[in-house]
Amino acid sequence: MRYEMRFSGSGGQGVILASVIVAEAAVAQGLQTVQSQAYGPEARGGMCKAETILSRDRIWFSKVTSPNFLLALTQQSLDRFAKDLAPEAVVMADSSLAVPADLDPGRVLRLPILETARDKVGKVMTANIVAVGAIGKALGLFSEEALYEGVRRHIPAGTEELNWRALEAGAALVSDEQAAAFRQSLD
Amino acid sequence: MSAMKKAVLMQGNEACVEGAIAAGMRFYAGYPITPSTEIAESCAVRLPQVGGKFVQMEDELASMAAVLGASVTGVKAMTATSGPGFSLKQENLGYGCLAEIPCVVVDVQRSGPSTGLPTSPAQGDYMQARWGTHGDHPVIALSPASVQETYRLIIRAFNLSEKYRTPVIFLMDEIVGHMREGVVLPGADELIINKRHISYHDGANKQCYHVPEGQYVPAMKPFGQGERYNITGLAHDESGFPTGSNAVAGALYTRLMEKIDHNLDDIIRVEEYMLEDADTAVVCFGGTTRAVMSAVEEARAGGMKVGMFRPITVWPFPEARLKARLHTLKRVLVVEHNYGQMLLEVQRVAAEKLPVAFLGRYDGTVITPSDILAKLREMEG
Amino acid sequence: MPSELIHKFMRIDHLPHIWCAGCGNGIIMRDVAVALQELIDDPEVNLNRGKVVVVSGIGCSSRAAGYMDFDSIHTTHGRAIAFATGIKIAHPELEVIVLTGDGDCSAIGGNHLIHAARRNIGLTVVTFNNDIYGMTGGQYSPTTPTGDLGTTAPYGNIDRPFDIAQLAAGAGATFTARGSAYHVRETTELIRQGIMHKGFSLIDVYSVCPTYYGRKNHKGGAVEMLQWQKENMIPAARYYAMSEEEKQGKLLIGTLTHTNFPEYTAQYAKLIERAQAKAKKGE
Numbered sequence: 001m002r003y004e005m006r007f008s009g010s011g012g013q014g015v016i017l018a019s020v021i022v023a024e025a026a027v028a029q030g031l032q033t034v035q036s037q038a039y040g041p042e043a044r045g046g047m048c049k050a051e052t053i054l055s056r057d058r059i060w061f062s063k064v065t066s067p068n069f070l071l072a073l074t075q076q077s078l079d080r081f082a083k084d085l086a087p088e089a090v091v092m093a094d095s096s097l098a099v100p101a102d103l104d105p106g107r108v109l110r111l112p113i114l115e116t117a118r119d120k121v122g123k124v125m126t127a128n129i130v131a132v133g134a135i136g137k138a139l140g141l142f143s144e145e146a147l148y149e150g151v152r153r154h155i156p157a158g159t160e161e162l163n164w165r166a167l168e169a170g171a172a173l174v175s176d177e178q179a180a181a182f183r184q185s186l187d
Numbered sequence: 188m189s190a191m192k193k194a195v196l197m198q199g200n201e202a203c204v205e206g207a208i209a210a211g212m213r214f215y216a217g218y219p220i221t222p223s224t225e226i227a228e229s230c231a232v233r234l235p236q237v238g239g240k241f242v243q244m245e246d247e248l249a250s251m252a253a254v255l256g257a258s259v260t261g262v263k264a265m266t267a268t269s270g271p272g273f274s275l276k277q278e279n280l281g282y283g284c285l286a287e288i289p290c291v292v293v294d295v296q297r298s299g300p301s302t303g304l305p306t307s308p309a310q311g312d313y314m315q316a317r318w319g320t321h322g323d324h325p326v327i328a329l330s331p332a333s334v335q336e337t338y339r340l341i342i343r344a345f346n347l348s349e350k351y352r353t354p355v356i357f358l359m360d361e362i363v364g365h366m367r368e369g370v371v372l373p374g375a376d377e378l379i380i381n382k383r384h385i386s387y388h389d390g391a392n393k394q395c396y397h398v399p400e401g402q403y404v405p406a407m408k409p410f411g412q413g414e415r416y417n418i419t420g421l422a423h424d425e426s427g428f429p430t431g432s433n434a435v436a437g438a439l440y441t442r443l444m445e446k447i448d449h450n451l452d453d454i455i456r457v458e459e460y461m462l463e464d465a466d467t468a469v470v471c472f473g474g475t476t477r478a479v480m481s482a483v484e485e486a487r488a489g490g491m492k493v494g495m496f497r498p499i500t501v502w503p504f505p506e507a508r509l510k511a512r513l514h515t516l517k518r519v520l521v522v523e524h525n526y527g528q529m530l531l532e533v534q535r536v537a538a539e540k541l542p543v544a545f546l547g548r549y550d551g552t553v554i555t556p557s558d559i560l561a562k563l564r565e566m567e568g
Numbered sequence: 569m570p571s572e573l574i575h576k577f578m579r580i581d582h583l584p585h586i587w588c589a590g591c592g593n594g595i596i597m598r599d600v601a602v603a604l605q606e607l608i609d610d611p612e613v614n615l616n617r618g619k620v621v622v623v624s625g626i627g628c629s630s631r632a633a634g635y636m637d638f639d640s641i642h643t644t645h646g647r648a649i650a651f652a653t654g655i656k657i658a659h660p661e662l663e664v665i666v667l668t669g670d671g672d673c674s675a676i677g678g679n680h681l682i683h684a685a686r687r688n689i690g691l692t693v694v695t696f697n698n699d700i701y702g703m704t705g706g707q708y709s710p711t712t713p714t715g716d717l718g719t720t721a722p723y724g725n726i727d728r729p730f731d732i733a734q735l736a737a738g739a740g741a742t743f744t745a746r747g748s749a750y751h752v753r754e755t756t757e758l759i760r761q762g763i764m765h766k767g768f769s770l771i772d773v774y775s776v777c778p779t780y781y782g783r784k785n786h787k788g789g790a791v792e793m794l795q796w797q798k799e800n801m802i803p804a805a806r807y808y809a810m811s812e813e814e815k816q817g818k819l820l821i822g823t824l825t826h827t828n829f830p831e832y833t834a835q836y837a838k839l840i841e842r843a844q845a846k847a848k849k850g851e
Contacts, residue, residue: 020196020367027196027369035196035367038306060480061556062366214658235843240657240836245683249650252643252680256623256654259641260662264654282644410639410655411662413618417579417634419642420626428582428634 003054003186004064007131008081009073011048014128017154018071019050021132024150025142026054034062047077054141068185071131072097073113090185092134109138109182111173117166126166133170138182194369199334199359200225200267202370203293204233206338207265209373210345210380212291213239214264216253218246218272221305222361223295226267247275254290255283259418261383261409263345267293270312271301273319280354281320282420284443287352287396287404289383291344294356295364296473298524298551307551308361310473313528316356317502323440325447327454328356328502332476334368340499346381347454351446352404358501360524362474362553383407397425403446447503456499457508461487465494466517467563470509470533472501475554479522482559493563504532513540518566522546522559542566577601579637586631590782590790592749592775593696597632599752599773600665600694603760604638613764620663623652625677627703629669629696629775646676649684652691660833663763666693670711671701674730678710681732681770682739688767689832694759695732695770698777706780717784733772737825743769744824749776750797751821754804758823766831774801774819 005022007015016037023035037050051064066086072078072093082091082103091103095110111134117127129151136147147167155163174182197205203226215230217223227243234241240257244250250266257264268276273294283290296312298304312319316328329344331337341357348355386406395416396405405425408414421429422436430436447454458476460483462468471479476497486493496512496519498505519537521530521544530545537543546562548554574580578601587593607615620638624630626645633640643651648666656664666673673681673695684691700718701707708718710730717724733744743765747755755773762769776782776793787793802810804822 023367024196027194030194033196033367033369036365059368060476060484061478062362062474063553063555065555065557214654216654232843235840236847238840238844242653242657244650244653245679248647249653249680249683252647252650253654253657255643256641256651256656257658258654260655260659262658264658279644279647410621410641411619411659415618415638415640417640417642419634420644421642428579 001054001056001186002059003069004067004086005052005054005069005071006049006064006067006081007051007071008047008049008077009071010077011046013048013073014125015048015071015073016050018128018132018135019052021150021154022135023052024153025136025146026052028146028149029142031055031141032057032059034059036062047074047080049077049081071135073127073131088185090182092131092138109174109178113170113173116169116173120169121162121166123162126162129163129166130170130173133167134173136167137171137174138179139186140179140183192371194371196367197334197370198225198367199331199337199363199365200295201229202334202337203267203341203357203359203364204229205372206341207291207345208233208237208239209338209375209378210342211263212265212345213237214254214257214262215239215241215266216244216250216257216264217266217268218244218250220247220269220272222297222364223267223269223272223293225364226293226295247272248278251276251279251292255279255286255288258288258290259410261385263289263349263383265291265293267295269295269297269305270299270303273312273315277320281322281324283354284320284324285420285422286418287443288354288418289348289352289407290354291341291348292354292356294358296358296360298549304551306361308474308524308553309549309551310360310475310524311526311528311549312358313472313501313523313525316358323444325351325353325443326356326502327351327353327447327500328358329499330358330473330501331363331499332473332497333363334366335370337363338370338372342378342380346379349381349383351450351454352407353447356502358473360474362477385409394425395427396423398442403442403450451503451507454500455503455505455508457505458495458497458499459512460495460497462494462496462512462515464492465515466492467520467566468494468496468512468516469520469522469559469563470496470529471522472498472529475522475524478554478556478559481556482563485556485560486563491563491567498529501529504529504536506532506536509533509536513537516541518542518544520544520546520559520562520566522554524554525549573598573601573605577605577637578635582635585635587628588779590776590778591628592698592777592790592794593629593632595749595752596694596696596755596773596775597635597667599747599756600632600667600759601636602756603763606760607763615663619661620665621652621655622665622667623648623655624667625669625672627669627672627701628698629667630672632667632696646672647680648672649677649680649691649693653680653684653689656689656691657833657836660690660837664691665763666691668693668695670695670697670699670732671709674710674732674735681736685736685739685741685768685770687832688740688742688829690766691768692759692762692765693736693768693770694762695772696775697732697772698775698781700777700781702777702780706784712781716781719784733770733824736768736770740768741770741825742767742827742829745769745771746801746819746821746824747771747773748797748801748821749774750794751801751803754821761823765826766834767829
């Protein structure tokens with residue numbers, strides 16, 4: 001198994017951190033992982049992307065070429081990165097986004113990530129953690145402990161409660177049926 | 188007590204710093220430049236915690252100078268940079284070679300001459316690492332292919348630097364520098380750390396560059412211990428003072444080269460993968476190795492007899508090790524993120540015996556396993 | 569017969585020095601040695617000779633490091649202050665003295681000069697300022713007066729010169745002073761004060777180069793050039809008693825700036841304490 005994940009959105013949404021947290025959780029879970037990200041001015045506004053590869057075997061080539069998974073938090077990033085997906089790829093997109101014409105809607109899991117962060121958790125900047133919660137539930141690869149540990153290492157002291165709420169709210173967005181369907185893309 | 192062997196996620200640049208600290212590095216001077224900046228940032232956080240010193244200097248020239256200055260006081264010292272900054276380090280790197288001052292210079296390579304594509308990967312400083320500074324001079328350069336190896340290899344860089352009293356170049360690239368991977372940090376008891384070979388003479392005997400019988404380098408004396416000795420960038424005799432004698436200068440320059448040339452087995456490390464029965468060897472180094480390994484495994488799965496030859500010590504080039512492989516091979520493919528630099532070394536060693544093909548990329552994008560597979564098929568075809 | 573001072577503080581084996589007859593550099597090097605001797609002999613200071621490091625760059629001035637019997641390092645052109653910065657930060661207990669020239673310190677090394685001054689790192693910089701590149705044979709330097717001649721200024725120098733002490737002061741040096749080859753006693757005292765000063769100190773000492781600068785510019789020999797210093801460079805006590813009119817065209821020999829500001833390596837020691845306390849708390 002080589003599972004290529006791409007995280008996309010706009011600068012400031014924390015998609016790079018989301019990819020790092022998933023990689024942290026993978027390491028804690030004993031999986032092989034490689035994480036990388038786009039650097040430069042594009043990381044500070046405008047479109048932003050990061051990549052995490054998961055595997056049970058040694059990962060050699062470290063770049064994502066045909067993602068099995070795409071997280072998109074903005075229309076621009078969804079339109080742009082929907083193009084080079086692997087055949088069985090699953091897309092997790094914010095429900096405010098329109099599915100591009102060239103993307104099979106059956107492969108898109110539309111979740112109210114931004115709305116949940118804003119209204120349920122109470123802070124829109126927790127959207128990346130909400131997304132991590134949803135990804136954790138969907139993938140079913142990480143123990144709760146591994147996921148929490150991944151988050152804890154990257155958040156400021158004193159914001160734990162907020163972030164745990166975001167993780168839980170994210171997980172709650174994905175039903176068991178959706179998660180089961182999602183996992184088929186893992187094989 | 189050895190630490191619990193749990194992997195932690197770490198960036199290549201961070202692993203470089205953690206390994207260096209484990210090696211005893213306690214002084215860092217640098218100037219921010221992409222894609223090496225995280226090394227400076229990590230040092231700024233970590234060195235004071237272990238009682239070390241970090242200083243952001245006014246430029247790359249000063250950083251290299253400050254590193255040499257710190258080293259002569261007996262402190263293991265490091266700087267890090269990328270292409271354009273590496274060019275600026277070269278002046279004082281030459282000083283370090285001649286005055287035999289141990290230190291480690293990290294170059295996280297990026298794309299292009301000048302500002303080029305500053306956030307994109309490349310390996311265009313391979314020749315600069317060898318010939319960047321002026322004059323004939325010895326060079327040891329090591330290049331890691333993973334985050335885990337970065338941690339181990341930077342320790343080796345410090346060890347070789349101390350052992351041979353010479354600056355060691357740690358030739359990283361954006362691929363390895365910016366990737367995060369799981370790393371198992373070895374316990375302190377598992378690491379071999381070379382201490383500086385120090386000697387104290389009484390005030391009367393100031394032959395501070397005297398090389399004892401059977402040794403390649405003089406022992407070093409840190410400043411501030413009452414030795415009152417002299418270091419100069421001029422050609423010098425064993426007392427450390429300038430010489431006007433061509434014979435003395437020539438003997439010094441020869442020794443500087445020979446301390447490396449006569450210890451190649453100790454200095455050179457190579458990774459060889461599936462070469463025993465291979466027809467084709469893919470030669471690569473650093474971050475490029477990742478795509479090569481994927482391609483070799485795929486090629487093998489498809490029945491092609493392909494293996495990999497990777498210099499970990501990229502300078503001196505492992506000439507004898509490659510030569511030893513040539514009689515069983517039919518062809519060699521060199522894969523690098525440049526216009527063909529290590530290629531020149533491979534051609535020098537192998538071109539008379541067998542065909543040497545090349546796959547390079549220098550537009551800021553990475554070579555993929557499928558690029559390499561296509562090239563391998565074309566070569567076999 | 570070399571004096572006791574020379575026997576004690578110079579590397580007799582490496583003398584005579586390479587400087588031309590009439591060069592002011594030997595006088596300035598002696599001033600540095602006398603200042604050090606005073607501090608070593610002073611029971612209240614008790615300077616440890618083994619903790620003195622002399623750093624130089626490249627140029628006529630920079631050969632001085634090799635003649636002085638201390639730990640010494642003769643570095644690359646312009647970089648003496650940067651090497652010295654590494655030495656001082658790595659081992660703050662060392663007394664680091666930089667011997668440099670006008671070109672070494674204010675042209676190729678200008679960036680290092682202003683930033684060391686800005687940091688207020690505890691180095692003592694003594695410039696052997698002879699208004700010319702002597703080692704390479706008489707090219708104009710950043711301190712060559714406008715209109716003067718050099719081998720690379722055959723039609724007269726159109727650059728404006730630096731006042732190195734003022735340059736350092738402007739960059740934040742907390743002790744700056746001006747001395748001269750002629751004013752031995754005053755200059756030695758200024759160097760002594762500079763070494764005692766905790767922060768960055770710079771003593772810009774006017775040397776004389778009869779061989780290149782003097783000959784090119786018809787300034788006479790060493791005697792005439794030292795005579796010029798005697799007449800036009802005025803020690804502080806006398807200078808400050810002069811009227812503004814009398815001061816015209818005259819240069820002060822003495823301290824230009826002397827302020828107190830935390831020294832860099834002392835600040836770094838506090839930074840280490842803060843970092844370690846923070847790490848202990850697990851932040």
